Amino acid sequence: MHEMSLTEGVVRILEEQAATHGFSRIKTVWLEIGELSTVVPDSMEFCFGAVAAGNPLTKDARLEIIRVPGTAWCMDCSASVEIATRTDPCPRCGGYQVTVTAGTEMRIKEVEVE
Amino acid sequence: MCTVCGCGDAKVEGHAHSHDHDHAHPHDHDHGHDHGPDHHHDDDRHIHYGRGIAGVHVPGLSQSRIVQIERDILGHNNDFAGRNRAWAAEHGVLALNLVSSPGSGKTTLLCRTAEALKAKVPVAVIEGDQQTSFDADRIRATGIPALQVNTGKGCHLDAHMVESAIARLAPADDSVLFIENVGNLVCPAAFDLGEAYKVAILSVTEGEDKPLKYPDMFAAAGLMILNKIDLLPHTDFDVARCIDFARRVNPDIVVLQLSARTGEGFDQWLAWITEGRRRAVAERITALEAKLAAAKASLGTA
Numbered sequence: 440m441h442e443m444s445l446t447e448g449v450v451r452i453l454e455e456q457a458a459t460h461g462f463s464r465i466k467t468v469w470l471e472i473g474e475l476s477t478v479v480p481d482s483m484e485f486c487f488g489a490v491a492a493g494n495p496l497t498k499d500a501r502l503e504i505i506r507v508p509g510t511a512w513c514m515d516c517s518a519s520v521e522i523a524t525r526t527d528p529c530p531r532c533g534g535y536q537v538t539v540t541a542g543t544e545m546r547i548k549e550v551e552v553e
Numbered sequence: 554m555c556t557v558c559g560c561g562d563a564k565v566e567g568h569a570h571s572h573d574h575d576h577a578h579p580h581d582h583d584h585g586h587d588h589g590p591d592h593h594h595d596d597d598r599h600i601h602y603g604r605g606i607a608g609v610h611v612p613g614l615s616q617s618r619i620v621q622i623e624r625d626i627l628g629h630n631n632d633f634a635g636r637n638r639a640w641a642a643e644h645g646v647l648a649l650n651l652v653s654s655p656g657s658g659k660t661t662l663l664c665r666t667a668e669a670l671k672a673k674v675p676v677a678v679i680e681g682d683q684q685t686s687f688d689a690d691r692i693r694a695t696g697i698p699a700l701q702v703n704t705g706k707g708c709h710l711d712a713h714m715v716e717s718a719i720a721r722l723a724p725a726d727d728s729v730l731f732i733e734n735v736g737n738l739v740c741p742a743a744f745d746l747g748e749a750y751k752v753a754i755l756s757v758t759e760g761e762d763k764p765l766k767y768p769d770m771f772a773a774a775g776l777m778i779l780n781k782i783d784l785l786p787h788t789d790f791d792v793a794r795c796i797d798f799a800r801r802v803n804p805d806i807v808v809l810q811l812s813a814r815t816g817e818g819f820d821q822w823l824a825w826i827t828e829g830r831r832r833a834v835a836e837r838i839t840a841l842e843a844k845l846a847a848a849k850a851s852l853g854t855a
Contacts, residue, residue, distance in 0.1 A: 441709060441740045445626050452624050460620050470626070477743040477769050514804070525768035525802050535801040539772070545626040553617045 442478060445545070446486040450497055452547055457496055462552035465500040469549050473542035475509040475525055500550075509542030565717045566686060566701040630744055633712035637747025640719060645727040645837030647830040650748035652770060654763070655736030657756040658780045660688045662813035663731055667697040669823055674830060675728035679718045681710040681735045688733065698722060709740035712747055727834045729826060738767040749829060750775035757781050757788050761795035768802040776807045776825065783812040 453465060468487075472478050484502055491497035509522045513529040514536040520529050522537065529537050625631065641648045651659050660680075667676050678699040680689040689701035700722040702714050715732060724730045732748060734741040742751075753774035755763055758781055764771040771777065777799050779792065796808050809825065811818030 441743065444707070444711075448626050448629055451629065452622070452626070456620065456622055456624075462618075462620065466617055477739075525772050526765050528801070536804050538804065547622040547624045547626060549619050549621045549623075551617050551619050 442482040442486045443490070445478060446483060446490045449487070449547060450490050450494055453550065454494075454496060456550070457552075460552075462550075463496065464553045465497050465550050466553060467501045467503055467551040468497075468547065469503045469505055471505045471507055471544055471546040471548045473507040473509065473544040474523060475539055475542035476545050477543075478545055480504045480506070505548065507542055507544055509539065511537040511539050513537050565714065565721060566689065566703070627743065627745075630712045633716050634745035634747040637712055637716055637719065639747075641730070641747060641749070641833070642836060642840070644724070645834040646724055646730050647728075647826070647833040648730045648732060648746070648748045649826075649829075650732045650734055650741070650746050650751045651754060652734045652738070652741045652751055652774065653736060653754035653756075654738050654759060657736070657754045657759065658813050659733050659736070659754055660691055662754065662778070662780060662811075663733060664691055664695055665813050665816065665819070666731070666822070666826070667692060667695045669819065670729060670826065671695070671697060674827075675725035677722055677724035677728055677730050679710075679715060679722065679730065679732045681714075681733055683707070683735060698724070704735055708735055708737050709744050710734050710746060711744050715746045727830070727837070729830050738763065738770045742767075742769040742773045749833065752776045752778060754778045754780050755795070757785050757790040757792070759790075761791050762798060764795065764799040764802055771799050771806065772802045774803065774806060776809065778822065779808065779810045780813055782810050783815045783817060 449468070449470070453468065457463065457465075470483070472480055472483065483504065487500075487502045491500050491502075509524070509527075511520055511522045511529070512518075513520050513532065513534065515534045516529060516531050518531065519540065520531055520537065522530070522539075522542075525539065527537075528535050637648070640646075651663070653659050663678060667678065670676050676697050678689070678692045678697055680686075680692065680699055680701045681704060682688055682701065683704055683706070685703070686701040689699040692699035700718050702710060702718050704710065704714070710732065719730075732746055734746075738753075751770075751774040753770055753776070755777060757779060760766070764777075777796075779795065782792075785792070792810065799806050799808065807825070809818065809821050811822055813819075
């Protein structure tokens with residue numbers, strides 16, 4: 440969806456961090472992207488290639504995406520269950536009284552720098 | 554993939570440029586992407602971009618070092634949203650973010666709502682569209698202050714645009730602020746504007762399966778409005794099925810059925826808004842009373 444603007448946000452945060460931590464070249468960026476987040480990793484990689492190339496800080500950077508599994512609380516089972524999409528029923532009882540508890544994150548975890 | 558959205562050419566009406574970025578927006582890609590044959594988990598019926606391979610975290614430590622960042626990608630937007638929310642709380646404003654597909658009847662709903670509310674409570678409207686000020690013109694024709702935000706190529710409003718719009722529009726204390734987002738059931742789901750609730754509007758001339766097709770939006774919304782119910786006899790729209798689908802992705806979602814054209818079901822919608830505003834104003838009164846008590850106490854101890 441809006442991976443281009445998100446990717447620009449990533450590069451902006453990296454620029455801030457470069458100033459704070461005193462690095463000038465990034466070799467690798469690790470993003471944590473939840474399975475239930477609104478981001479498509481393929482699109483993120485595509486956009487990152489375009490955005491990173493235009494910036495001396497990120498032009499040689501490689502993007503690594505760490506997927507975080509989707510987790511939900513099933514009210515009927517009173518249990519935490521794993522789900523792959525927001526439209527999944529509870530894998531234990533088949534019901535839909537599930538509230539997402541994890542897997543929506545979109546974070547920059549860490550960077551390998553020189 | 555929506556590769557053109559979020560570009561920095563958004564315009565707040567009467568305001569030259571709300572987003573000045575000093576970076577370029579390259580949209581022509583001449584580089585290759587080496588995606589292996591198993592990169593997408595497809596079957597022969599559809600390509601699914603929602604399931605990717607997991608990244609493997611094996612940093613090759615050499616001369617380089619690892620810096621922990623731990624920052625939310627949407628953190629910048631969320632900072633602005635937090636400021637907008639604090640502004641709303643301080644001023645007793647109920648801010649509602651109206652989201653839907655194009656053509657669901659958002660603007661008609663807003664015009665009728667503004668007409669019905671304006672004698673009782675202050676109302677203000679922020680209109681988001683890619684281009685034109687047609688919608689803000691329609692709202693202003695009802696006598697309600699409205700500001701158009703054109704997102705240019707962008708497919709959603711972000712919290713920074715809304716902050717600029719609030720500063721220009723200066724909604725009255727204790728008012729209801731409607732933010733009509735760009736017609737789009739995808740991108741606006743991820744962008745918190747600082748609203749009290751997202752209100753998802755679905756008209757019965759659309760598919761009843763949209764809550765499952767666009768689950769992020771219906772998961773993010775506090776209220777779903779089924780609009781154009783006067784047309785139900787002419788459509789195959791299954792209301793019960795639609796509500797069931799919406800509750801699958803969001804068990805807590807409130808559902809209201811109405812027609813913005815005939816006014817059927819409008820009383821419940823107005824009551825929902827009035828109750829939300831009552832709470833916003835009550836919270837402001839509590840905060841003001843605490844301030845007043847602190848001021849009085851400071852006199853007493855002086």
